[in-house]
Amino acid sequence: MRVTIYDVAKKAGVGIGTVSRVINKSPQISPKTRKKVLGIIKELNYQPYVMAQGLARKKTNTVACIVPFFTGYFYFELLNGVQQALSKHNYDLILYSVDLFDKKEDIFERTLQERRVDGVLLFSMTISDDYADKFVNKKMPIALVDGYHKSLDSITIENKKGAYLAAEHLIKMGHSKLGLINGNLGSIPARIRLKGFNDALAANDITPDEQHIFNVSSIDDPQILSNDGFNKLAGYYGMSKLLDLGENRPTGVFISSDIQAAGAMKVVNERGLKIPEDIAIVSFDGIELSEYLGLSTMKQPMFEMGALAVEHLIKKIEKRSNNGVFKKLFHPELVIRDTCGAKLQMEKILD
Amino acid sequence: MRVTIYDVAKKAGVGIGTVSRVINKSPQISPKTRKKVLGIIKELNYQPYVMAQGLARKKTNTVACIVPFFTGYFYFELLNGVQQALSKHNYDLILYSVDLFDKKEDIFERTLQERRVDGVLLFSMTISDDYADKFVNKKMPIALVDGYHKSLDSITIENKKGAYLAAEHLIKMGHSKLGLINGNLGSIPARIRLKGFNDALAANDITPDEQHIFNVSSIDDPQILSNDGFNKLAGYYGMSKLLDLGENRPTGVFISSDIQAAGAMKVVNERGLKIPEDIAIVSFDGIELSEYLGLSTMKQPMFEMGALAVEHLIKKIEKRSNNGVFKKLFHPELVIRDTCGAKLQMEKILD
DNA sequence: CAAAAATATGGAAGGGCTTCCATAAAAGAG
DNA sequence: CTCTTTTATGGAAGCCCTTCCATATTTTTG
The missing domain is CATH 3.40.50.2300 (Response regulator)
Incomplete structure (x- = not known):
């Protein structure tokens, strides 16, 4: 049987709320309790179950990257920048590769509805006004890299x-x-x-x-x-x-x-x-x-573009950013x- | 507010269980009801919420790919095969890139505990007996591509x-x-x-x-x-x-x-x-x-190797495969x- | 030292789904 | 037309967390 927060709570002799607060680094926990709980967590080798966290928090800590995969190497280098930046922030990366045109809209629809991800990175693709609106309305953060839409954040090259x-x-x-x-x-x-x-x-x-x-x-x-x-x-x-x-x-x-x-x-x-x-x-x-x-x-400074896109997207996701549309123009060399x-x-x- | 299964049930005048069964293509639903519910689902533009499904089913429909990213193109082509095979089965792909050695074990630990994924694809990397055992014991399907371990499934080249x-x-x-x-x-x-x-x-x-x-x-x-x-x-x-x-x-x-x-x-x-x-x-x-x-x-037939790895992994995940260790050797040309x-x-x- | 304020903790409710059990409806048998 | 079997449906419980509210404990203040 899986180790749950209840097991930890019972063994540590505290409430489940306390355990949850320890996990989430809440400041309002006494050092003593924190230490005790942390000890038990290690002892039981407990790790929170992301799906349950996701459901409770309504947050997945995951970002979708939609990439026209078949084309090749260009995206590989971008992806590298993206991946490194994401893992720094403890986000996971779900990769969607698009080959056919309709598949793109399919994926838009899914990311908007399923809420499997907290944000979307769209590479080198156009997005219709229609979908752009949907993303804005549903408050699903999205950033275009090497792509442009007037009402969405974008990172492009001169x-x-x-x-x-x-x-x-x-x-x-x-x-x-x-x-x-x-x-x-x-x-x-x-x-x-x-x-x-x-x-x-x-x-x-x-x-x-x-x-x-x-x-x-x-x-x-x-x-x-x-x-x-x-x-x-x-x-x-x-x-x-x-x-x-x-x-x-x-x-x-x-x-x-x-x-x-x-x-x-x-x-x-x-x-x-x-x-x-x-x-x-x-x-x-x-x-x-x-x-x-x-x-x-x-x-094109691809690695940097990918990394910046992530930094920016995460700011939006975590609401640490104003709501203006962000445009960044890189210079090719x-x-x-x-x-x-x-x-x-x-x-x-x-x- | 999100559209939930309750909204659909209410509007269709059925119970939530029925809606759930329609979504999951359960056979024991009368054609009439199915049609009605499907209609409402479309009307409300309902889509199930993956996190909740994941929690209830204890299944994520997601596979992790652990890739030594920095190296380059080799993996890109494998990834392409993987991605296409996965999307055919309606699985998502979470990409983990590994650069440092300890990061690998970190990711092993996480995939085993967090249960964010149903299976793991490990590319061109060694895995210690210790971790191999853990994967086996925790019944977390894993397949090595371009890598070998005696007790794990592997797909390699001659x-x-x-x-x-x-x-x-x-x-x-x-x-x-x-x-x-x-x-x-x-x-x-x-x-x-x-x-x-x-x-x-x-x-x-x-x-x-x-x-x-x-x-x-x-x-x-x-x-x-x-x-x-x-x-x-x-x-x-x-x-x-x-x-x-x-x-x-x-x-x-x-x-x-x-x-x-x-x-x-x-x-x-x-x-x-x-x-x-x-x-x-x-x-x-x-x-x-x-x-x-x-x-x-x-x-190396990389695309095929990636695709086969996925097919095989999914079989294991969905328990449609016997439990023997699967070894496949491809021939270079x-x-x-x-x-x-x-x-x-x-x-x-x-x- | 008591009262008030600040801090720490417990646990119920809720998040959206699946699944099982109970029940209702339909089909078949006599 | 009634009784049995089969099929279809409703909805509570459970999956594992977070969060809020209530309560308990500690600290501060007068």
Whole structure:
């Protein structure tokens, strides 16, 4: 039979309320009693039963993370930050992976109703006004990471500035025929990155060439469209299109995610072209993969974003935060590796 | 106020027991009543409250996954299989990441006592006899994935055979100076892979050269030692040592994990050597990264391993399984990409 | 030293569900 | 149409906690 609070109370010769107060570190317990009860707890190896605590407190000490799992590594690093922050606060993490669109709403519905969790972390996904309202009305704390909704807390990255800096860097490297491989323009990051890209061109008096701008929206292959086009295949396909232009192809390409860049690099290699000599690349995200590939990329501080999201969410859960909508914007940082050509240029200068 | 089973019962004009039975798909409910109650449930948008269910049923419908998180991608793919299998059975996944050793035992203790979960999946970790007994005694189902304990269910990979095949492949490619970069020999996979490697050499009348065998155990840099040496840095360091041998270096190297291979490839490139021309590599694991790097590797069917682990665990949880200890051995499969030199050789032949 | 205030403790009620036992309704048998 | 069996339903008790209210104990104050 399980050891309950009653067993502890009886053995310690106190009431169950007292035991409960000891467990919950209530200040209004005499040191003597506390010590006695703590002794018995250890002796019986008692541990409170979370389900019962949850029922009584109406609190689960658990947070849901909804992650578009299939996409890969980006979330892994975020998750790491999240996990560490949560365990510091003694919260558990329930992981929901979403692949299909309707599954997302399913999970929203469940988290709102079942009350299995005290709060929700939503990664890289959109949320309809409808559900946003539901979360607000039901007072279920939610934070979007790498996603945006006007009435919800969100932690995002300066996408526009990132794209701007990436393009600017390529321009500084001497490229004037600039390409862009983007995700689905239906997604906000894709739209904003396009804007940043265009701004950089404009600021440098470069007229964008429509041919050099690829976005996944024109395609209807579901594999290419998955995850809003932020996938390997889309990168492969996009780069093929650019290379098909022959001499007209761009010489420097900004690719809106590392994962797309991985695919893009593959085609470039397959066609016998050299990176960065023939085509220079700067991408976006800064996942670990970029390091292995030698990708020059705009790095997002993912670990920090995950950790901050947790800190903030817990504040809301524990009502230690005002009720305003919290928005935090992180800045991406240009990490120069091999694909942008900066190192190569530097070597030449030094020679 | 929350919608409870009482609200539904009242509105439907039935008793709470009836509502409960409808929810739990009890057969002994007349179709008429079922329909009526189901209607009200939808109308009130009622959903049972998991904490209360958990308390009453003494069941949580949740499984804990204990993962050595920091290491990386290997677990990501396993997790994917796990997650999908779990959600099919309507179980939730609580993720515990372990970095420090004592944290592991902490989590064991908690899962055993708090009863927050119905079962545990332990990835790539050892478990002491002591804790193994505790799990058995407390009847808490647990399955080890990529780990072994005699009295617990486990799902593992044929490490010896995998290493054997990898080495054999290199030998077939014409290499006779074979190197090995291994993890910490304190870990079982590292020991077994060493054995497989040696067996392959013996079977082909090659005397192993001590100099060509690197294992992390001789080092005391904590970074290199982390995760039993299955990390990038260890690979980098190990390969440096082999390359330091100059003309004496091995021409073909079996590296016991993809992640180490990534580090190893980096040094090889830095030193201006070519893969596979100067050094051929076959590694182990088959994580997604290996694809990007063009690594020839022994692929573990990770998704399947994760999924099977779940299926099995749930059977145990739901008592649908006999009580024997379940052991399943998966077979790794050689995936030929660029680093082993097989493709290159093939091209030469075709020319 | 008594009265008032502050502090510590006991335990009933309540949280939302499942389940068992008792009872009511329906079906079958004679 | 009545009696027995089967099937369907109602609701109390129990799962293990927290919390509030009532009471007991200690400390402070005049």
